[in-house]
Amino acid sequence: MVAKEDKANCILCKIVAGTSPVSLIYQDENIMVFPDLYPINPGHLLIIPKAHVTSMVDLEPEIAADMMKMAIRLDKAIRKSHFQCQGVNIFIADGEAAGQDVFHFHLHVIPRFSGDGFGFKYDKSKHFLKMERATLNDAAKEIKAILEEI
Numbered sequence: 001m002v003a004k005e006d007k008a009n010c011i012l013c014k015i016v017a018g019t020s021p022v023s024l025i026y027q028d029e030n031i032m033v034f035p036d037l038y039p040i041n042p043g044h045l046l047i048i049p050k051a052h053v054t055s056m057v058d059l060e061p062e063i064a065a066d067m068m069k070m071a072i073r074l075d076k077a078i079r080k081s082h083f084q085c086q087g088v089n090i091f092i093a094d095g096e097a098a099g100q101d102v103f104h105f106h107l108h109v110i111p112r113f114s115g116d117g118f119g120f121k122y123d124k125s126k127h128f129l130k131m132e133r134a135t136l137n138d139a140a141k142e143i144k145a146i147l148e149e150i
């Protein structure tokens with residue numbers, strides 16, 4: 001496995017550098033857009049920052065904003081294209097436990113179709129269980145306090 005900080009062996013840095021092939025859709029000073037080589041569905045696109053950033057926590061907020069604005073434009077473009085999707089997922093895997101497998105931050109724009117068979121797996125015995133208000137209030141209080149510090 002490639003080390004998270006190993007830019008020299010990062011596939012997305014190689015694409016940015018022009019040493020790996022890409023079917024380029026868009027680029028500017030900070031971001032790049034191209035189709036995913038291993039799509040969930042045809043029309044699956046990636047938006048990446050050109051700078052090697054492993055996690056979303058290290059991403060410049062202005063670049064994150066540019067990426068989200070681009071995601072909205074790509075959502076529109078995919079719907080107008082021949083892919084004729086019925087929905088779109090915007091997906092970020094930030095960290096190995098969240099499913100990140102390429103450690104150069106990237107945002108997925110994924111065309112979706114009814115019955116396409118893709119989705120999160122979950123366990124009804126432990127996920128989507130209604131929380132007690134007091135527990136939610138405790139979580140809100142803690143996160144609010146941290147937000148004031150960062």
Ligand SMILES: [Zn+2]
Nearest residue numbers: 010013052104
């Ligand atoms: Zn990289």
